[in-house]
Amino acid sequence: DSGVTQTPKHLITATGQRVTLRCSPRSGDLSVYWYQQSLDQGLQFLIQYYNGEERAKGNILERFSAQQFPDLHSELNLSSLELGDSALYFCASSVTSGRLNEQFFGPGTRLTVL
């Protein structure tokens, strides 16, 4: 158990819908990262937050948005869902935003878009 929690574990929805994925980082960790993992794309970095502020952006679609709240939990919002958005979404956390910090991954949310 990494100490990072993600809800829900599974999510099944239809195209065009909007969903929210939630992540609670390890106690004391200020930085949160979101990744998308699909079979043919490996781990794709989406976005990073540090202490409530966006710190780095990766290949995140405009239909996707995220935020980190004052209590440090984070939410990833996916809208106008397409079949290709079906994937495993991981949240990870680290103590700070520095590059020498190891990242602790949550168990993931498996999103299926029908």
Next chain:
Amino acid sequence: GQQVMQIPQYQHVQEGEDFTTYCNSSTTLSNIQWYKQRPGGHPVFLIQLVKSGEVKKQKRLTFQFGEAKKNSSLHITATQTTDVGTYFCAGSVSGRGSTLGRLYFGRGTQLTVWP
């Protein structure tokens, strides 16, 4: 843009054989991390290399960071069925304040070990 390439994508070995996965970056990395993801699980941190030419060992696992800090390798000696999973390398770059902490992941090497 920054890219980290990892090969091979798949590796099937007999238990007891050795295994190596290689990671190459298009630019110099400040450090590299290795993660393991078991089937159905999430990535778990294994180790971090920071210095040029650094070599670290964890039991049967040997990690190397190239002299130019552009490549890295993970070697497993005498694989066991418990080694099954996908091994990812992930590098960080320096000099970009707003992206410090971001890891550039390779696509991973999926290791299968036959008993």
